[in-house]
Amino acid sequence: MDLVNSLNDRLLFAVPKKGRLHQACLDLLHGSDIQFHRHSRLDIALVKNLPLALIFLPAADIPTFVGEGRVDLGITGRDQVAEHEVLVPPTATTGVAEVLDLGFGKCSLQVQVPQKGDLSKPEDLIGKNIVTSFTNLAEQYFRKLEDQQAASSTNGESNGQTKLKTSIKYVGGSVEAACALGVADGIVDLVESGETMRAAGLKAISTVVDSTAILIKSKHPSDPKLVDLIAARIKGVITAQKYVLCTYNISRDKLDAACHITPGKRAPTINSLEQDNWVAVQAMVERKQLAITMDRLTDVGAEDILVMKLENSRTG
Numbered sequence: 001m002d003l004v005n006s007l008n009d010r011l012l013f014a015v016p017k018k019g020r021l022h023q024a025c026l027d028l029l030h031g032s033d034i035q036f037h038r039h040s041r042l043d044i045a046l047v048k049n050l051p052l053a054l055i056f057l058p059a060a061d062i063p064t065f066v067g068e069g070r071v072d073l074g075i076t077g078r079d080q081v082a083e084h085e086v087l088v089p090p091t092a093t094t095g096v097a098e099v100l101d102l103g104f105g106k107c108s109l110q111v112q113v114p115q116k117g118d119l120s121k122p123e124d125l126i127g128k129n130i131v132t133s134f135t136n137l138a139e140q141y142f143r144k145l146e147d148q149q150a151a152s153s154t155n156g157e158s159n160g161q162t163k164l165k166t167s168i169k170y171v172g173g174s175v176e177a178a179c180a181l182g183v184a185d186g187i188v189d190l191v192e193s194g195e196t197m198r199a200a201g202l203k204a205i206s207t208v209v210d211s212t213a214i215l216i217k218s219k220h221p222s223d224p225k226l227v228d229l230i231a232a233r234i235k236g237v238i239t240a241q242k243y244v245l246c247t248y249n250i251s252r253d254k255l256d257a258a259c260h261i262t263p264g265k266r267a268p269t270i271n272s273l274e275q276d277n278w279v280a281v282q283a284m285v286e287r288k289q290l291a292i293t294m295d296r297l298t299d300v301g302a303e304d305i306l307v308m309k310l311e312n313s314r315t316g
């Protein structure tokens with residue numbers, strides 16, 4: 001099969017080929033009924049049931065391919081998009097547009113320094129050595145810091161474009177080792193639980209950007225209708241993961257209090273029961289609020305509270 005020719009007339013969708021976002025993306029594709037078979041060692045997979053091809057790329061490269069318009073859609077971290085967009089002028093016709101926040105892959109890009117030592121605030125790192133995988137964001141961050149410092153020492157007159165005093169060096173991974181190895185005074189790296197940072201004897205002193213995985217599209221996708229369809233399917237899966245369906249019985253005189261606790265996405269569904277003055281209520285509840293919602297429903301007199309997992313959804 002001539003794989004490259006069979007990409008013609010297909011929407012191209014980039015997915016992280018490895019790393020922290022890979023499995024969650026595969027689960028999302030599965031939930032969206034995007035069916036494909038990926039041959040081993042091949043980074044392209046044709047989708048069987050839609051005019052779509054998946055391109056498996058490193059998360060860091062996805063904003064470039066989507067931003068240049070070579071690929072129509074992609075999933076990557078907001079941090080990676082921010083790193084790429086630093087170099088895209090605001091008026092450019094290239095670059096990416098965010099379609100949807102996917103909620104997973106939560107982490108923060110933070111400035112970190114050794115726990116033991118004299119460095120305690122970002123300004124202390126001006127003129128020192130920084131190691132990071134996010135050189136554009138780090139340069140932008142320290143440029144702003146240096147400009148602010150220059151402006152305050154010259155009563156507001158900053159000359160803006162002088163050479164950066166802080167040295168920013170790129171490494172592709174294991175950034176946290178740089179301070180212990182004497183290569184850096186501080187690092188700019190991702191933190192989720194903070195375990196990696198603490199294990200390396202580091203502490204965070206500032207946040208450059210907060211991140212989650214996002215669905216992005218090029219500014220001129222080849223098939224905007226198909227982009228909308230894929231986005232709607234993915235949104236359906238994300239919403240189904242975020243909410244559960246809660247049902248309960250309650251007497252009519254307590255209904256107002258109960259509906260206040262479970263207002264649903266639009267409004268709760270209320271059906272009369274055969275028993276006088278009793279109704280059955282059905283409403284979507286955010287999964288993370290579930291336990292507290294059930295406690296409060298019980299307090300106002302709800303009975304027979306049942307919770308159901310959502311398989312998929314299409315909501316407004």
Ligand SMILES: Nc1ncnc2c1ncn2[C@@H]1O[C@H](COP(=O)(O)OP(=O)(O)OP(=O)(O)O)[C@@H](O)[C@H]1O
Nearest residue numbers: 018019020021058059077080105106107190192211
């Ligand atoms: N610890 C983490 N917790 C949550 N999300 C993370 C974490 N680390 C990274 N991410 C997200 O995943 C994206 C890809 O990072 P990751 O380090 O997994 O990629 P990679 O360099 O391609 O993979 P690998 O590190 O396996 O070579 C990051 O840009 C960020 O958005």
Ligand SMILES: O=P(O)(O)OC[C@H]1O[C@H](OP(=O)(O)OP(=O)(O)O)[C@H](O)[C@@H]1O
Nearest residue numbers: 173174175190191192193194195196197
């Ligand atoms: O706060 P934590 O939960 O410890 O997670 C943060 C770590 O996760 C990522 O690295 P990853 O493990 O993906 O490997 P890498 O260093 O090769 O990028 C990131 O670069 C941090 O090192």
